[in-house]
Amino acid sequence: MPSNDWISTTTKGRDPTCVTRAQEVAQRCGFPYIERRDSVARLVRKAKVGGAYVVGLEKAELRAEGLRLAVHPSTLHHVRHLGRSHPFLRAVAPEGERVDRVVDATLGLAKDALHIATFLECSVVGLEHSPILTCLCEDGLARLGPPWRAGAARIEVLQAESRSWLAEQEADSAEVVVLDPMFETARPAAAGFDLLRRLACHDPLDPELLDQARRVASRRVVLKLPRGSKPPDVEKWQQIRGRGLDYFTLSSCHDGFSAPP
Numbered sequence: 194m195p196s197n198d199w200i201s202t203t204t205k206g207r208d209p210t211c212v213t214r215a216q217e218v219a220q221r222c223g224f225p226y227i228e229r230r231d232s233v234a235r236l237v238r239k240a241k242v243g244g245a246y247v248v249g250l251e252k253a254e255l256r257a258e259g260l261r262l263a264v265h266p267s268t269l270h271h272v273r274h275l276g277r278s279h280p281f282l283r284a285v286a287p288e289g290e291r292v293d294r295v296v297d298a299t300l301g302l303a304k305d306a307l308h309i310a311t312f313l314e315c316s317v318v319g320l321e322h323s324p325i326l327t328c329l330c331e332d333g334l335a336r337l338g339p340p341w342r343a344g345a346a347r348i349e350v351l352q353a354e355s356r357s358w359l360a361e362q363e364a365d366s367a368e369v370v371v372l373d374p375m376f377e378t379a380r381p382a383a384a385g386f387d388l389l390r391r392l393a394c395h396d397p398l399d400p401e402l403l404d405q406a407r408r409v410a411s412r413r414v415v416l417k418l419p420r421g422s423k424p425p426d427v428e429k430w431q432q433i434r435g436r437g438l439d440y441f442t443l444s445s446c447h448d449g450f451s452a453p454p
């Protein structure tokens with residue numbers, strides 16, 4: 194959905210802080226802010242757009258075509274009991290290793306970033322290309338309560354294209370870079386995820402992004418792929434199986450791990 198297909202507004206209360214934020218979101222994303230004097234559905238119809246970014250005190254969400262999308266810990270609640278033994282966290286920081294700084298180069302709705310920041314207690318820089326998804330992450334993370342609040346506070350959300358942002362960073366300036374590109378074939382997901390698919394950057398994982406990730410990560414690059422997919426030069430990567438997907442790690446000790454020329 195293009196940015197001219199949205200409006201921003203607030204929940205019914207029209208709280209002044211929500212109005213200010215909805216205006217800011219509108220300006221950053223390049224669509225109109227409309228005062229909440231009617232139902233969201235009618236505002237959307239009158240503006241002849243596809244959907245609305247709705248800012249409330251407790252929640253900020255996208256609403257379009259009966260779908261809603263917001264930042265939510267969702268499935269993280271179900272894996273809390275695993276702590277650091279979750280396959281994703283074992284891929285990022287094996288054997289209780291201490292990491293201080295991770296770059297999540299494909300932030301999406303910040304679930305992986307929150308997983309890392311909460312359980313590894315490290316800072317995470319989250320890069321997201323889509324301005325709307327970036328705003329949604331900022332709003333959603335700022336509203337999370339316990340037990341996610343402390344982790345959310347360790348995430349720095351940046352609107353950036355990962356290749357360009359990584360290219361400007363010093364070599365070895367984070368321990369780990371995580372990549373979770375959009376899957377070519379959509380996997381079954383919550384209904385609202387369809388909105389993410391429409392807004393997301395679908396750039397494939399290309400050698401340039403991988404090279405930049407390898408240059409910036411001092412210890413390893415972690416790549417999340419659907420079951421059955423393989424990274425380039427698969428023999429250089431270590432595979433950790435997750436549920437329905439695999440985590441591939443490329444360690445900095447490996448011969449193939451060097452800065453691009």
Ligand SMILES: C[S@@+](CC[C@H](N)C(=O)[O-])C[C@H]1O[C@@H](n2cnc3c(N)ncnc32)[C@H](O)[C@@H]1O
Pocket residue numbers: 298299300301302303304305306320321322323326353354355356373374375376392393394395396
């Ligand atoms: C599969 S989603 C990531 C989901 C995320 N791991 C989570 O836990 O919510 C991929 C996200 O990366 C973003 N993205 C893809 N390529 C990108 C790039 N080159 N730079 C910045 N963001 C990118 C997409 O817009 C999308 O939001």
